[in-house]
Amino acid sequence: xTARIAAIALNTFREAIRHRxxxxxxxxxxxxxxxxxxxxxxxxxxxxxxxxxxxxxxxEVFGVLTGVFIGVGLVSREIERRTVFTLLAKPIHRFEFVLxxxxxxxxxxxxxxxxxxxxxxxVLAVRGMFDPRLGLAVLLLLFQCLxxxxxxxxxxxxxxxxxxSVMTLALYVVGHLLWSLDLLQARLASPLAKTACRVVYYxxxxxxxxxxxxxxxxxxxxxxxxxxxxxxxLIFYGSAVLAAACAAFQRKExx
Amino acid sequence: MSGGKGPRRLLLLAxxxxxxxxxxxxxxxxxxxxxxxxxxxxLYLPSGRYLDVAAIGFDGLLADxxxxxxxxxxxxxxxxxxxxxxxxxxxxxIAELDPHFIDPYLIGALIMNVEAKDPEMALRxxxxxxxxxxxxxxxxxxxxxICYQDLxxxxxxxxxxxxxxxxxxxxxLVRRLRAAMVDKSGxxxxxxxxxxxxxxxxxxxxxxxVAWNHIHDLKVAVDLAxxxxxxxxxxxxxxxxxxxxxxxxxxxxLGRMPADPEDRPYRYDPARGAVxxxxxxxxxx
Amino acid sequence: MTPVLEFExxxxxxxxxxxxxxxxxxxxxxxxxxxGEVFGFIGTNGAGKTTTIKVALGLTFPDAGRVRLFxxxxxxxxxxxxIGFLPENPYFYDYLTGSEFLDFHARLFGMPAADxxxxxxxxxxxxxxGNRGDRQLRHYSKGMLQRIGLAQALINDPELVxxxxxxxxLDPIGRREVRDIILDLKARGRTVFFSTHILSDTEMICDRxxxxxxxxxxxxxxxxxxxxREVPFWEVTLRGLEGDGLPCGEIVSRRRDEVLVRVESENxxxxxxxxxxxxxxxxxxxxxxxxxxxxxxxxxTRRAGAPQENKP
Numbered sequence: 001x002t003a004r005i006a007a008i009a010l011n012t013f014r015e016a017i018r019h020r021x022x023x024x025x026x027x028x029x030x031x032x033x034x035x036x037x038x039x040x041x042x043x044x045x046x047x048x049x050x051x052x053x054x055x056x057x058x059x060e061v062f063g064v065l066t067g068v069f070i071g072v073g074l075v076s077r078e079i080e081r082r083t084v085f086t087l088l089a090k091p092i093h094r095f096e097f098v099l100x101x102x103x104x105x106x107x108x109x110x111x112x113x114x115x116x117x118x119x120x121x122x123v124l125a126v127r128g129m130f131d132p133r134l135g136l137a138v139l140l141l142l143f144q145c146l147x148x149x150x151x152x153x154x155x156x157x158x159x160x161x162x163x164x165s166v167m168t169l170a171l172y173v174v175g176h177l178l179w180s181l182d183l184l185q186a187r188l189a190s191p192l193a194k195t196a197c198r199v200v201y202y203x204x205x206x207x208x209x210x211x212x213x214x215x216x217x218x219x220x221x222x223x224x225x226x227x228x229x230x231x232x233x234l235i236f237y238g239s240a241v242l243a244a245a246c247a248a249f250q251r252k253e254x255x
Numbered sequence: 256m257s258g259g260k261g262p263r264r265l266l267l268l269a270x271x272x273x274x275x276x277x278x279x280x281x282x283x284x285x286x287x288x289x290x291x292x293x294x295x296x297x298l299y300l301p302s303g304r305y306l307d308v309a310a311i312g313f314d315g316l317l318a319d320x321x322x323x324x325x326x327x328x329x330x331x332x333x334x335x336x337x338x339x340x341x342x343x344x345x346x347x348x349i350a351e352l353d354p355h356f357i358d359p360y361l362i363g364a365l366i367m368n369v370e371a372k373d374p375e376m377a378l379r380x381x382x383x384x385x386x387x388x389x390x391x392x393x394x395x396x397x398x399x400x401i402c403y404q405d406l407x408x409x410x411x412x413x414x415x416x417x418x419x420x421x422x423x424x425x426x427x428l429v430r431r432l433r434a435a436m437v438d439k440s441g442x443x444x445x446x447x448x449x450x451x452x453x454x455x456x457x458x459x460x461x462x463x464x465v466a467w468n469h470i471h472d473l474k475v476a477v478d479l480a481x482x483x484x485x486x487x488x489x490x491x492x493x494x495x496x497x498x499x500x501x502x503x504x505x506x507x508x509l510g511r512m513p514a515d516p517e518d519r520p521y522r523y524d525p526a527r528g529a530v531x532x533x534x535x536x537x538x539x540x
Numbered sequence: 541m542t543p544v545l546e547f548e549x550x551x552x553x554x555x556x557x558x559x560x561x562x563x564x565x566x567x568x569x570x571x572x573x574x575x576g577e578v579f580g581f582i583g584t585n586g587a588g589k590t591t592t593i594k595v596a597l598g599l600t601f602p603d604a605g606r607v608r609l610f611x612x613x614x615x616x617x618x619x620x621x622x623i624g625f626l627p628e629n630p631y632f633y634d635y636l637t638g639s640e641f642l643d644f645h646a647r648l649f650g651m652p653a654a655d656x657x658x659x660x661x662x663x664x665x666x667x668x669x670g671n672r673g674d675r676q677l678r679h680y681s682k683g684m685l686q687r688i689g690l691a692q693a694l695i696n697d698p699e700l701v702x703x704x705x706x707x708x709x710l711d712p713i714g715r716r717e718v719r720d721i722i723l724d725l726k727a728r729g730r731t732v733f734f735s736t737h738i739l740s741d742t743e744m745i746c747d748r749x750x751x752x753x754x755x756x757x758x759x760x761x762x763x764x765x766x767x768x769r770e771v772p773f774w775e776v777t778l779r780g781l782e783g784d785g786l787p788c789g790e791i792v793s794r795r796r797d798e799v800l801v802r803v804e805s806e807n808x809x810x811x812x813x814x815x816x817x818x819x820x821x822x823x824x825x826x827x828x829x830x831x832x833x834x835x836x837x838x839x840x841t842r843r844a845g846a847p848q849e850n851k852p
Binding site: 011085091 | 650
């Protein structure tokens with residue numbers, strides 16, 4: 001089974017690497033350098049914080065965009081282009097197909113993020129601003145990106161790319177605002193409403209778990225167990241989403 | 256005409272021409288806009304607490320961008336009435352978005368104090384910064400300095416410098432300043448204690464020297480004050496100042512006879528009942 | 541002998557988004573394909589041939605009925621180890637080269653690396669793409685794509701090969717090559733099930749033929765059976781026929797003063813010949829002819845109902 005998933009994953013990886021959206025990496029590299037050079041003209045005070053904020057934000061945004069825009073087409077485009085027919089006529093389970101596609105994209109994202117992080121580290125090191133804790137921040141951003149990608153793959157099994165991107169990006173935004181849901185449920189009076197609120201809160205992806213940008217940039221203390229818990233959350237929640245995706249694809253009529 | 260070459264060149268030329276016209280129009284728009292007072296929608300940003308929601312996790316970056324914008328904006332000296340929203344931008348937007356971003360507190364306070372000439376506004380901003388970042392001594396230091404230099408409120412300055420001392424990595428200057436503020440606010444005994452403490456606990460020769468200089472003069476002041484108090488008490492009892500200073504000790508008006516820092520007695524003029532220091536003050540008070 | 545591929549009472553419908561009415565693509569379809577035969581599955585465009593094949597492969601799910609592969613429930617993926625499939629107008633990952641593409645599919649069978657290399661090379665040779673393995677599929681012509689598609693379908697040396705419209709869009713040389721491959725497979729004892737709307741393709745190579753009309757089998761059997769069962773008809777050439785009056789038969793064509801008339805039954809033939817006695821038209825020729833598969837097909841289609849737009 002793993003051999004088949006691996007074959008599809010490698011194929012997906014190869015296709016994603018040739019995708020034009022990866023030119024974003026180049027944009028990132030150039031952008032980082034430009035920002036770090038130009039900043040001294042624009043701001044008063046330490047540029048270090050601003051450069052780090054920019055770098056982390058860019059890594060997060062590019063990672064999520066890559067995951068979403070390639071992810072939403074991962075399954076739907078194969079169905080649309082009918083390349084999936086020859087694949088599924090092989091002795092392969094439908095869920096192996098979905099997992100293989102996801103694995104390939106995940107690998108792509110890991111490579112992308114590593115490249116961006118390495119470049120970021122170089123730019124910082126040249127100016128003496130490097131902080132190893134940034135690596136931890138990037139790792140958590142990678143986890144977040146992978147989680148968002150599982151959502152993109154789920155929607156890819158359900159709907160067209162345009163609708164799927166809108167839904168996935170909406171969940172990305174909502175995932176960062178769950179703290180407001182928490183506040184809301186504290187203020188609600190009716191226990192039924194409170195429970196409904198809590199249910200929704202737990203069902204939605206809690207992306208705040210992966211955000212330690214502020215703490216790292218400001219040098220504030222970080223709970224050492226946080227990355228471990230975040231990884232565990234990714235594994236469980238991500239598996240749930242992928243299981244749903246496989247289930248959706250299992251009964252999908254391929255016209 | 257060959258294939259698509261002719262029409263293609265024409266199209267590119269036309270496109271380039273249209274772009275040129277668009278650029279000229281943009282220039283005209285900007286000239287007109289310059290005639291009107293500069294207003295920027297960023298002046299009317301909602302409070303940082305609401306922006307926080309919109310920022311979806313990028314509040315640090317958003318604070319950076321607004322800060323960079325504010326530097327450009329407040330650098331435009333030709334904009335009249337540009338300080339109207341100063342407090343809002345720094346204290347209620349940037350500080351709410353990223354409470355640990357230190358530069359805006361400092362620069363904002365600078366602009367508020369020096370350019371907008373409103374030191375109380377600057378102190379409110381710095382108070383926010385201190386509350387959010389108790390470990391950053393520079394904020395309390397700035398606040399203390401404003402109290403000292405612009406408001407000449409030495410008590411308040413001393414309180415700020417003391418807050419600054421809570422940070423573990425505080426610059427030694429701050430301790431000296433605090434001692435100086437306590438002195439200026441009219442409590443030479445407390446100041447003397449502080450300077451002695453500074454002298455005894457610092458391993459920096461320069462600091463010890465400075466401390467010693469202050470201790471010298473403060474000791475004189477404290478001693479003279481003590482002596483004068485005793486003389487007045489004597490005068491109240493006996494109707495006339497004592498003929499010798501030693502009598503004050505014998506009569507119980509003084510604990511023991513202080514000597515000056517050079518270990519000489521203080522000069523006493525029994526006719527007037529005035530006591531004086533014969534040496535030269537080091538710092539001058 | 542268990543049939544290699546068997547459909548039992550397959551029914552499939554779908555609903556368009558806007559209406560609640562069900563549209564039946566397949567109704568009660570039952571047929572069995574035997575080991576070693578070449579089976580032609582014919583029908584018009586939109587008759588449901590592709591849907592039938594998709595049901596067999598688990599790409600679509602029937603609303604009723606069962607499909608069996610090699611005697612077992614077709615839904616088990618492991619059975620597909622013994623099958624090869626080429627879809628109609630296939631699309632492949634066009635950034636891959638021919639060899640990479642075949643290698644990828646070979647991997648899905650779990651073939652170890654050495655075997656894969658051999659099989660890929662052998663398949664490329666067999667479909668005549670031996671020296672084009674290193675070009676990207678995006679640069680392949682339609683004929684080359686069809687050939688690489690065949691190579692992909694045969695890479696695991698399957699016992700049953702399913703082809704959906706394998707000759708569509710090919711030039712005569714291409715069609716000839718596909719026919720040769722099918723015959724070669726038969727010679728090796730493999731079973732081939734292919735669908736087509738071009739009847740002449742089947743007449744030359746199929747052992748048996750199934751005719752799909754409006755979702756169910758209108759006819760099934762060897763070509764000889766189907767066509768041979770048909771009553772032969774006669775083509776009578778008359779000269780000098782006056783007017784259009786004929787007691788029976790229909791005029792197929794005219795040439796100068798000769799007409800070609802077609803009569804369906806022996807009685808009608810006798811009546812027509814009787815016309816020629818005496819001062820009637822002259823008799824030039826009388827030729828018995830067999831119907832072609834096409835005729836059968838047209839008749840069955842017309843019988844099933846006025847030609848409606850069958851396309852979903």
